[in-house]
Amino acid sequence: MIRYLTSLLALCACASALAAQPATMRLDYLHSGNASEEHYAVERVVVEPLPWPGSMRQTIDNTNRGNNLVEVVDAKTGKLLYSRGFSTVFAEWRSTGEAARASRGFQESVRFPRPAQPVKVRILKRDDANRFVLAWSADVDPDAMDVVRKQPPAPVQPIGIRVNGPSEDKVDLLIVGDGYTKGEMKKFEAAARRLADHLFATSPFKERATDFNVWAIALPTTESGVSRPSTGAHKASPLGTRYDIFGSERYVLTTDNRALRELAQYAPYEFIEILVNNETYGGGGIFGQFSTAAADNDWANYLFVHEFGHHFAGLADEYYTSPVAYATGGERREPWEPNATALHDPARLKWRKFVKEGTPMPTPWPKAAYETASRAYQQERAALRAVNRPESEMSALFTRDLQQSTALFSADPHRHTVGAFEGANYEATGYYRPQMQCIMFDRSEQFCAVCADAISAIIDLYSRP
Structure with a gap:
């Protein structure tokens, strides 16, 4: 009851501060x-x-x-x-x-x-x-007769996870739960708090934590979890979030935009991350729309931050050895994403302010050795999924893969260099990433300097200057 009243007071204070807003x-x-x-x-x-x-x-x-x-x-x-x-x-x-x-x-x-x-x-x-x-x-026309001006009462009240000031001065992140029963609401709240804490332990969010408010909201469902059609699991959840989007077993999205917006509208928000009540590795992120993460997976911390990077800052995936559901096409056009480039003109590299004079372009890295190890890893990963092995075995594989790649990179003279490393944006050739390792490349724990700068620019856009 005390926690509920604290959240309610925080929401009321926020709404009061917003009273002068349109x-x-x-x-x-x-x-x-x-x-x-x-x-x-x-x-x-x-x-x-x-x-x-x-x-x-x-x-x-x-x-x-x-x-x-x-x-x-x-x-x-x-x-x-x-x-x-x-x-x-x-x-x-x-x-x-x-x-x-x-x-x-x-x-x-x-x-x-x-x-x-x-x-x-x-x-x-x-x-x-x-x-x-x-x-x-x-x-x-805001005054047109067909504008919907009256909404039903809130079906549930949002919880204030971190409230640092009036919404108009802060970035408002809303964590939405899907696939949680009424009896699992405390579990959802604990997951939201845990993952928010991890986000704000990660730079540059760590240094800008007070520029954010974080809220949480979830509609209870009758059964735990969300659909995973590739395994025959079909569940009715309020937002319809599911695995296997576009045929990719790990890609998690909702295509029921109305359900999402009709729930989210009862909390202040500019960004949304959906937590699904599942342990199977999976997530997704669409810039300016929402991101998703499997809250019970051993890699939930990574999933939450990586997918939020897509949604919040429009960061590109820097990996290229994992199969994905969509294609970039044959032509290597310059991406709009701030952390990937086709390197058509090395002298005008989009992140050149971070590059030290004399850095080779492209920047050498142990690409061949990495790809050899990655092919074996991907084969093992596909085999585990094909026979639906326990998630603990997949998590152990991910741990070994990260350990192997980190060991491979650790002795390389360009490990911490900002340059142009070939292999990014789902392509082995023709696209380049800023640094050898980054949260957007593998399951490491830090954003590269370019991604951190791109995140900071979005924080500046939404928080008081």
Whole structure:
């Protein structure tokens, strides 16, 4: 009871501080298509129950992150009122083999401070030259009769995990549970606290911990866990989060965007991480949308931080030997992600401010030896999954793999060098990462200097300058 009252007081204090903020508007829309075309359609416009949680002093996003950019523009004057970069589940699905054969639709949402006048909400996407171009535009009148202005009472109350000040001055992270029964709510809260503690023990989040508020919320389900179709496990969970997304056994996402947003709207948030009540290794992360992690896995700490890196800062995966559900394509275009490059012009490397003079480009590393060991590791991993061996055996394999790669790298003269190491973005050749090891490359415990800097830039965007 004391813990509940403390959380309630924290939420009330936060809501009180937000009283002068505009309302939060959400445009729900359908994004559909296939590998060669895409379409958008308005579903509804909603006024969420809580005021806008973000700073009204930093409404324009200049970080140049994401496959997409949302712009809210005054319909009469054309003035840009709000913008944020983001990516989508649709964009990932579009690179799968299924998208070449069939069309699918995905729910998506963009949120923004309620404007005082009609606006155009514009969705931009990157062209072949990495420039944002208009993909779709919708007229939104905040006073229109079909705007949903009244929401049902909150089905559950959020818990204040870390509350460091008014939401408008902080980054608000919401940890959402899926697959937890009513009797497992304390288990969910303990997992949320444990994983939040680990996040803020990891630099650069450690140094910026007071710039964050962390909340937790979960709707109880009738049975523990979420679906894992590849093993015949099908479970009804409030958010529909599941394994085997796009055919990848470890990829965990929800495609029920409405269920997620309708629950999350009862807490202040700008970022969401979903904890699934499972022990099987798995997770996922979409920039500006949400990330996921299996809370009971032995590697939950790593999963939570790694996937949050995708969602929070748009960091690319730096590994390339593990199979993934989507493809980058044959052409090596310069990625927008801050921690991967095609190195078309070494003299203009995007992270050159971190590179010491005289560092060779590309930067040598024991690539061949690493790949030989990794092939054996991947074969063993696939064999364990094929016969559904206990998760403890998979965890032990991950531990051996990390130990072997760390031992291989430890004696290399460029182990701590910032340069351009070939192998990144799911490709063995043609893409380069900043350092030999990073949380985005393997299951090590630190972000490289480039990833840490990219994270700090997003913290600066959302917290008071």
